[in-house]
Amino acid sequence: MTTASTTQDEEVKRAAGSTMPVVFVAHGAPPLLDDESWKAELAAWGRALPKPRAILALSAHWEAKPIAIGATNAIPLVYDFYGFPERYYRMQYRSPGAPELASGVRELLRARGIAFIDAPDRGLDHGTYVPLMSMYPAADVAVLQVSLPGLDPRELAAFGRALAPLREQGVLVMGSGFLTHNMRSFGERTPPAWAKEFDDWSKDALAKRDLDALVDFERRAPGARLAHPRTEHFAPIIASLAAAAEKGGDVTFPITGFWSMAPAFTRRSVQFG
Numbered sequence: 266m267t268t269a270s271t272t273q274d275e276e277v278k279r280a281a282g283s284t285m286p287v288v289f290v291a292h293g294a295p296p297l298l299d300d301e302s303w304k305a306e307l308a309a310w311g312r313a314l315p316k317p318r319a320i321l322a323l324s325a326h327w328e329a330k331p332i333a334i335g336a337t338n339a340i341p342l343v344y345d346f347y348g349f350p351e352r353y354y355r356m357q358y359r360s361p362g363a364p365e366l367a368s369g370v371r372e373l374l375r376a377r378g379i380a381f382i383d384a385p386d387r388g389l390d391h392g393t394y395v396p397l398m399s400m401y402p403a404a405d406v407a408v409l410q411v412s413l414p415g416l417d418p419r420e421l422a423a424f425g426r427a428l429a430p431l432r433e434q435g436v437l438v439m440g441s442g443f444l445t446h447n448m449r450s451f452g453e454r455t456p457p458a459w460a461k462e463f464d465d466w467s468k469d470a471l472a473k474r475d476l477d478a479l480v481d482f483e484r485r486a487p488g489a490r491l492a493h494p495r496t497e498h499f500a501p502i503i504a505s506l507a508a509a510a511e512k513g514g515d516v517t518f519p520i521t522g523f524w525s526m527a528p529a530f531t532r533r534s535v536q537f538g
Contacts, residue, residue, distance in 0.1 A: 285317060285432045286538040287509035289440040289502045290396045291520065291531065292324070295346060295353040297395070303520075303532070304399040310519045310534070311400030318435030319366045319407040321428065323505070324392030325442035325498040329412035331380035332424065334370060335387040337409065338362035343390040358394040363407035366436060370411060370428070377427040379414070392441040406437075416496050418480040418503050425507025432538075438508045440501030443530055445492040450529035457529055459488030464523075464531040471506065471535055472516050479503050506537065514538030 290307075297303055326345055327333070339362050344354045367383075374381045389397075393410050414420050428438055444467045445460045466486045470478040480503060483489045483496070493499050520534040 283315065283435075284512055284514075284538060285315060285435060285437050286514070286536050287432065287438045287440075287505050288314070288537070289442070289505045289535040290400075291443050291534050292392045292396050292441040293524075295349055295356065295391055295395060298356075298398060306520050307396055307399035308402070310536075313519075314400075314437065314536075317406055317437035319363045319409065320397070320401075320437045320439055321366060321370065321431060322389070322393040322397075322408060322410040323413060323438070323440045323501045324390055324410060325413070325446075325501055326390045326392040327387070327410065327412040328415055328497060328500075329382075329384070330415045331382050332374065332414045333382050333384040333387065333412040334367050335389070335410040335412070336362065336385050337364040337367045340386070340388045342394055343388045345390045356394070356398070358389065358398055358404050360389075360397070360401075360404040361407040363409035366407065366409045366431075369431065369434065369436075370409070373427050373430060377423065379424065379427055384412070393439075396439075396441060413497070413500050413504065416500050418482070418500075421500050421503040422476060422480055422507040425504035426510070428504070428508045429511050432508070432512065438505065440505035442498035442501040444499065444502065444533050445529060445531045446498035447491055447494055447529055449494070450491075451527060453527075453529045455528050456523045456531075457491075459491040460523065460529045460531060462487040463489065463492035464533055467502075468518065468533065471502070474506065474510055474516065474537075476503075476506050476510050479506055502535070505535070509537030512538060
């Protein structure tokens with residue numbers, strides 16, 4: 266008789282023997298966990314993906330240089346937000362730790378001469394656990410979060426390239442940020458022209474896998490300064506595309522449109538492969 270656990274084990278074995286996609290998630294804020302339609306979109310996306318052996322998360326909410334490798338065992342989440350109801354500070358996501366993945370990341374960074382440190386007391390932040398609570402609600406996949414190496418686009422691209430071999434090991438590399446992110450835009454009732462233009466430009470560059478365009482987005486993209494007054498939420502997409510660039514496969518956009526509660530923020534999420 267086939268059990269649920271047997272099926273899951275088979276899915277993980279299949280993922281480990283094939284090239285995993287790379288994804289970029291528009292991660293949302295904790296209150297979006299009350300948005301049932303968004304949660305349903307994330308859940309459907311998670312079900313459509315091959316079951317990963319582990320997830321490597323690159324969140325806009327953690328920058329460190331040298332690169333920091335987060336906790337490899339289950340420790341408390343990082344509630345890196347303020348002003349929300351108390352219940353959002355009680356959320357839990359008890360995914361397994363990923364010491365084996367951390368060892369692999371260290372080897373890959375060392376091979377490229379990229380400096381790193383361990384940060385064993387650093388848990389998952391909301392850029393990681395908010396989308397995963399809907400994509401993998403059972404919290405049955407090991408998750409490791411690694412910091413971004415800062416905001417230099419070329420360093421981000423080199424970092425992403427270093428992580429690319431993880432795809433052959435059943436690891437889902439997940440960038441988490443926003444393709445438009447301007448906190449001063451709250452109060453807009455419809456998506457402003459600059460947000461639409463930047464979203465369209467990003468879609469075109471990503472569909473072409475044009476890493477050079479993404480690296481130079483502040484000069485090439487329309488409305489870049491308005492879309493990203495500070496570029497930390499765009500940084501994960503550069504690393505994500507770099508991790509995917511050496512392998513072919515379709516570029517798809519599983520979630521699109523703009524947030525109704527914040528129309529200047531695009532919901533566009535991306536899958537490479």
